[in-house]
Amino acid sequence: MTQARFIEEKIFRGLMLAAAGMVAGSLGLILATVFVKGFRALSFDMLFKTPQGGYYIGGGGGIANAIAGSLVLGLGATLLALLVSLPLVFYLNVYLRRRSRLAFFIRFSLDVLWGIPSIVYGAFGFTVMVTLGLKASLLAGTLTVGLLIIPIMARSMDEVFKMVPPELHEAAYALGSTRWEAAMKVILRQAFPGLAAAVLIAFGRGIGDAASVLFTASFTDALPTSLFRPVATLPLAIFFQLGTPFPEVQERGYAAALVLTLIVLAVSVLARALTRRVTRHSR
Amino acid sequence: MEARTHIRVEDLSVWYGGHPALKDVTLSIPDKKITAIIGPSGCGKTTLLKSFNRLIDLQEGVRMEGRILVDDEDITAPGADLTRLRKKMGLLFQRPQVLPMSIFENVAYGLRIHGENDRLRLGEKVEHYLRMAGLWAEVRDRLAAPAAKLSIGQQQRLCLARGLAVEPEVILGDEPTSALDPHSAERIEQRFLELKRDYTIVLVTHILRQARRLADYAAFVYMGELVEHGPAAELFAHPKDPRTEAYISGRFIESTGEDPD
Numbered sequence A: 001m002t003q004a005r006f007i008e009e010k011i012f013r014g015l016m017l018a019a020a021g022m023v024a025g026s027l028g029l030i031l032a033t034v035f036v037k038g039f040r041a042l043s044f045d046m047l048f049k050t051p052q053g054g055y056y057i058g059g060g061g062g063i064a065n066a067i068a069g070s071l072v073l074g075l076g077a078t079l080l081a082l083l084v085s086l087p088l089v090f091y092l093n094v095y096l097r098r099r100s101r102l103a104f105f106i107r108f109s110l111d112v113l114w115g116i117p118s119i120v121y122g123a124f125g126f127t128v129m130v131t132l133g134l135k136a137s138l139l140a141g142t143l144t145v146g147l148l149i150i151p152i153m154a155r156s157m158d159e160v161f162k163m164v165p166p167e168l169h170e171a172a173y174a175l176g177s178t179r180w181e182a183a184m185k186v187i188l189r190q191a192f193p194g195l196a197a198a199v200l201i202a203f204g205r206g207i208g209d210a211a212s213v214l215f216t217a218s219f220t221d222a223l224p225t226s227l228f229r230p231v232a233t234l235p236l237a238i239f240f241q242l243g244t245p246f247p248e249v250q251e252r253g254y255a256a257a258l259v260l261t262l263i264v265l266a267v268s269v270l271a272r273a274l275t276r277r278v279t280r281h282s283r
Numbered sequence B: 001m002e003a004r005t006h007i008r009v010e011d012l013s014v015w016y017g018g019h020p021a022l023k024d025v026t027l028s029i030p031d032k033k034i035t036a037i038i039g040p041s042g043c044g045k046t047t048l049l050k051s052f053n054r055l056i057d058l059q060e061g062v063r064m065e066g067r068i069l070v071d072d073e074d075i076t077a078p079g080a081d082l083t084r085l086r087k088k089m090g091l092l093f094q095r096p097q098v099l100p101m102s103i104f105e106n107v108a109y110g111l112r113i114h115g116e117n118d119r120l121r122l123g124e125k126v127e128h129y130l131r132m133a134g135l136w137a138e139v140r141d142r143l144a145a146p147a148a149k150l151s152i153g154q155q156q157r158l159c160l161a162r163g164l165a166v167e168p169e170v171i172l173g174d175e176p177t178s179a180l181d182p183h184s185a186e187r188i189e190q191r192f193l194e195l196k197r198d199y200t201i202v203l204v205t206h207i208l209r210q211a212r213r214l215a216d217y218a219a220f221v222y223m224g225e226l227v228e229h230g231p232a233a234e235l236f237a238h239p240k241d242p243r244t245e246a247y248i249s250g251r252f253i254e255s256t257g258e259d260p261d
Ligand SMILES: Nc1ncnc2c1ncn2[C@@H]1O[C@H](COP(=O)(O)OP(=O)(O)OP(=O)(O)O)[C@@H](O)[C@H]1O
Pocket: B016, B017, B019, B020, B021, B039, B040, B041, B042, B043, B044, B045, B046, B047, B048, B059, B060
């Protein structure tokens, strides 16, 4: 028995180690691949120039169109999602009673929306565009990605609010705060780092998604200048360049992947740092 | 003991989702005295205390019957001004709950929401109440530091200062020393003894020795029922009800929490 338990323990430990190793290993491997394959193509031109003639068969230029496009679209979508998520989450956690049916229904809907694949959002956005007679554009892409990341942002924020101890609400009310004062001056302050992290996580998810922008934002070699023109994005730049048969263009595809990975990595590191701050606040 | 009544509870019953937590409690809390509420765990002490400032309303599925009069004003009446009521009552929790801001802002918060915005006066008042809570000397050099950085004992005194700053008439304490080390607990007790000159204090405590040390008046609650209440000396020396007698002589299984000093 003792022997069996010992073996059991060993097997379980082995499994846990293997799982942990796989996670850490695949992260390292992905980073290494992108870095090794893309680093050489990373140049000033790559980062700051738009594609010149014949770019996709080895011509000069860079992916400034996609970098700028992704940042603009990502920021726009994040702002949009924030405008919806923040009031929604305040409503859920400060105004609605915790066990209300409406709150349950809203959370359930958000969970379902979270689970829907991004290609479906893309298809939905496309259908709406066609019905309204709109063309693929920065606006359509931003709206679609905004929709895609609302559930991510809202649910992450919701979890942050749940981490606020009920005693803090009570402490605020016990001092004679109104609901508005408790929410804005105490709860928001406590939750702020976590909320910022939720925004960054949603941004990271939005900027990296290809399927939702494929039909809605389309692609262009030009820098984004108008809400009503197509816009280039990094995920699609990667896709198109890796899809060519030319090794030097593929290499640029990896360079684009490296840029995107670095952006997302920076955002996650920032989000982590902020989350640590929130947990340090609540003992 | 002839004292003016500050809080009068009349036939108060409270239910949580149909489950009774207090049954027909009638009790008068004397003005400018320390009243101890004692009783085993889960008997309804916190519920009673939080009824006084209607903080109980925040709980889910709570229902209240009966009346509570504070300064002869029915605070259970529909439309009662809860922010004004709560301003009248400072509350100390079992674990200090500091606000997520600096030491200074913790005390200034209550002042600000109740309309004090003058920087100079804010500074004076914050110092005044920190002194009153016996914390000034320890924090005067780091008023801008996050309150969460203080020790638990200091945090509890900060909460006291914060509560005093809104100029309440009543101080409610829900086992305010139970998370503290003996030394910090003693400092809080000391404060209470000084504060009762100007404030009505209601103290929920598990620690019978603490109740004996501090209380002028005592109430024993058992399974949601107010079993006995009266002048503390009398209740502890000659309990009338056998259940009170059993509890204060330590024959209840639940009566843990006797302080280890
Ligand atoms: N929010 C709530 N929902 C449901 N039941 C509750 C709630 N709060 C308290 N109760 C129940 O009401 C009864 C009284 O609780 P209360 O917290 O007033 O007891 P207490 O005397 O303060 O106990 P303790 O000494 O452990 O703090 C208990 O049976 C408790 O389980």
